[in-house]
Amino acid sequence: MPFQATRRWLGLVLLTLALSLPMALLHLPAPTLLGSIVAGVALGLAGQRVRVPMSAFMLSQALLGFMIARACPLPVFAELMRHWEVFLLGVTSVIVLSVGLGWQLARWKLLPGSTAIWGSFPGAASAMTLLAGEFGADVRLVALMQYLRVVMVATLMMAVSGVVGGAGNPPAGLLADWLAPVDGWGLALTLLGATLAAGGAWRWRPPGGALVLGLAGGVLMQDVAGQAVVLPPWLLAAAALCLGWSIGLRFDRAVVRHAVRVLPRLFAVLALLLLLCSGMAGLLVLWMGIDPLTAYLAMSPGGADSVALIAASSHVDAPFVMAMQTGRLLAVLAVGPAVARWVSRRSSPAQ
Template identity: 45%
Template sequence: MGLRWLSLAAVSALLSAALLALHIPAAVLLGCMLVGLVFSVWGAPLAVPRRAFGWGQGLLGCLMAQSLHPDQLGQVLAHWPVVLGTTVMLIAASSGLGWWLMRRQIMPGTTAVWGMAPGAASAMVVMAEDYGADVRLVAFMQYTRVVAVTVVAALVARAAGAHLPVAASAVDWLALGAPANLLLTAALVLGGSWLARRFDISGGAMVIPLLASVLVQLVWGVAPALPPALMALAYASIGWSVGLRFTRGVLLHALRALPRVLAAMALLMGVGLASGGVLVLAMGLDPLSAYLATSPGGADSMAVIAATSSVDTSFVMAMQLARFLLVLLTGPAISRWLAERGSA
């Protein structure tokens, strides 16, 4: 068992390093997920402890919180009708496409709805499991969309001349941050994980640290420390947790459904592009920031792309957070409502 974990870690590190060298956003997460999938399908059963998965979610929540600033939150509130309208438009489109996939029996039950949900991909996987969907197929759909949207967004950013490549050597993997900030990180992540388990809050392991981190930054001006090595472990825990759940049967089903799933995702990306156009016209936002703000690729991946592009990162994350929270609040009710009509 120990040798399997060492092999998994070694191969994941190699693939992640290759993806990092290619400047692929969320490289460690995607690399670990793909390697975990291969290990699982080829008969090397391993499982990431659920608490480790929750801690990874909490660290992602803190990362998302660091991209938010009061002035940009104020900008979102000042234009709330446009923001709400574009957000609802994207959620309605994803729900309709999920219903179509479910009705056509391309994906079972509420799996299709959760798989198309345009929230933070990793949080959607956690919530889908809590509400009875097949978490493996949800993960397949969510991260297929993440990859597709991430690649397109990265290409768009590069074509627009807004990409700011960061060499792998520029990352100080030994940096830890101030001890007080590290303690704050531990308190937010461990406390959020405990509260989520104690009160059975779906997605709480990510949402609680995210909101608490925003509050701490607004009130005391202190941000949690997020060392690169610690974030790499967070990405690895999430990637492995998803990848190691795949079986050959699930993978074959996913591959058979892939063409129609990709078609649905292309339509969803088109709706996101149209929503971005509305922001450009209504708010005077630059096109790339608007595209990333309404992109259905997962808030964590968009955070990485926005951070490495000359765009309005704070507004992008504020919009992504607004959509994520709306999906978090409405997702369970929407999935139940569509499931009833899909089986009718």
């Protein structure tokens, strides 16, 4: 590795540590993810080019898919689906709000129709960006919209957790978890499954990518083969680092210059989407008695992968959050292409 690249990687790691450790001491949720995102944004905007290997990014997403499967096994998901009306509301309302705002962005001629829709869709940000390129959208603007929303969701999460509680576990508890013995056989099988999922995503590029393949692999391993998914905290921290750096480093000068004309209005539209989704979360609190932090994460339009990491490190109903996020991701993968084509056709005369 050339000296300049080594120096930049060292700077990225040190900055991430400097940001993540205070967050952990303050008991903020997902300090590794949040610290790596902020560090990546700082280096990206400073013009320091650092690239996370795609193989590492896909493996991290596959591991997050296994984490979702572990937190929300099929029996738990079936129990949650007894309240089908809540899931129908949670899944469809955020999709409808997102598509509506994307439609308005296209009508206002701020963005082309396909770009506006794929940028507005809730789901895994990396999956939406990948699919956007296949349907003729501007991948740079879609990535900016998706990852800017993830950053906004994570930032608001810190504020919400500070108001209502539910922050992460104390550092001492985390340290004990890191040093706890690990089932070597289960860990090896989990890593093998995640590697196969990442390899399959690399080879075939399915909708949802390594996250969905990892989720399917985790379900097969846990609910069909009866083998527990083993994900020690240090492995999830490594996955969070790869995901956070991949998100933050996308905010480079070229992307910002490309989007500078629409960036203020884009930020305002995304803020409105977060406000509307927070209002829907408030309805869950009032109608269902769900705690505010769980409701916020369940209704969050951020990426399913990043929200899963935040939920896993917070005192929330993680199965409920992950079931809602996973259901929404699968719904978007099912209807997204058709909706994007329809909006693109409808808005093309106005572009």
